[in-house]
Amino acid sequence: MERYRLAAEGMKPLLGFLCVIAADLLRLTYLKRTQPKLPAEAVLSPVQIQVLKAKASRLPKTLTVQWAVESIARLGGYLEHRRKTPIGIQVLWKGWAKLHDLVEGWQLANQT
Numbered sequence: 001m002e003r004y005r006l007a008a009e010g011m012k013p014l015l016g017f018l019c020v021i022a023a024d025l026l027r028l029t030y031l032k033r034t035q036p037k038l039p040a041e042a043v044l045s046p047v048q049i050q051v052l053k054a055k056a057s058r059l060p061k062t063l064t065v066q067w068a069v070e071s072i073a074r075l076g077g078y079l080e081h082r083r084k085t086p087i088g089i090q091v092l093w094k095g096w097a098k099l100h101d102l103v104e105g106w107q108l109a110n111q112t
Contacts, residue, residue: 021093021096024096025089025092025093025096027043028043028065028068028069028072028092029069029087029089029092031043031065031069032065032066032069032087035065036064036065036066037064037065037066038064038065039062039063039064039065040063040064040065040067040068041063042065043065043068044068045103047103047106047107048099048103049063049068050106051099051102051103051106052068052071052072052099054106055071055074055075055102056071069087069092070087071095072092072095072096072099073087073091073092073095074095075094075095075098075099075102076090076091076092076093076094076095076096076097076098077091077094077095078091078095
């Protein structure tokens, strides 16, 4: 029993970190539902927007929260031909993780 308690104690920092990410994703999905026309700058950093623009096959005239969430979901494996299905939290989580990896690579490549 002591072993399990020690393992749980070691996971507290990870749990705190994951809660912050989960809150960000919930905020994204909420804003997509309630204010989809809000500018993407309200939810993403300039570097994140640059990376998503570079990965996009087509860009809308204005970059909105809806575009940002759909772009992140595509990174996570969201299938565009199934537009009638809502974007799930798992695919959004995978896309968010991939976006952060791409942002890190983008920043490393632009340090020179």
